[in-house]
Amino acid sequence: MGLLQKLASIFNPPPKPDRYYEFTVRCHRCGELITGRADLHNELSVDYGEDGKLENYFVRKVVMGEERCFQRIEVELFFDKNRNLINKEIQGGLFVEESTPPQD
Numbered sequence: 001m002g003l004l005q006k007l008a009s010i011f012n013p014p015p016k017p018d019r020y021y022e023f024t025v026r027c028h029r030c031g032e033l034i035t036g037r038a039d040l041h042n043e044l045s046v047d048y049g050e051d052g053k054l055e056n057y058f059v060r061k062v063v064m065g066e067e068r069c070f071q072r073i074e075v076e077l078f079f080d081k082n083r084n085l086i087n088k089e090i091q092g093g094l095f096v097e098e099s100t101p102p103q104d
């Protein structure tokens with residue numbers, strides 16, 4: 001215990017990417033904003049390339065609003081090997097881009 005240990009605690013490992021990918025969509029039918037999230041640890045399916053090598057990941061989510069509109073919104077998210085989002089598709093709604101953070 002001493003200086004070395006203190007120094008080690010300063011150099012924390014870099015933060016890991018978020019486990020959850022969160023998204024916001026707007027329902028085509030009623031305009032409700034709906035948020036959903038994908039669990040990048042448990043919900044990703046592997047998309048193998050033609051030669052059987054690991055290529056990418058994808059996840060399909062179906063979200064529905066809480067109001068009396070039963071429009072199902074299908075979201076497909078595609079990630080690379082490092083679980084970085086590379087593409088996304090939606091049916092039944094529109095993606096809402098991240099809004100600027102609230103300012104106080």
Ligand SMILES: [Zn+2]
Nearest residue numbers: 027030069071
């Ligand atoms: Zn709706």
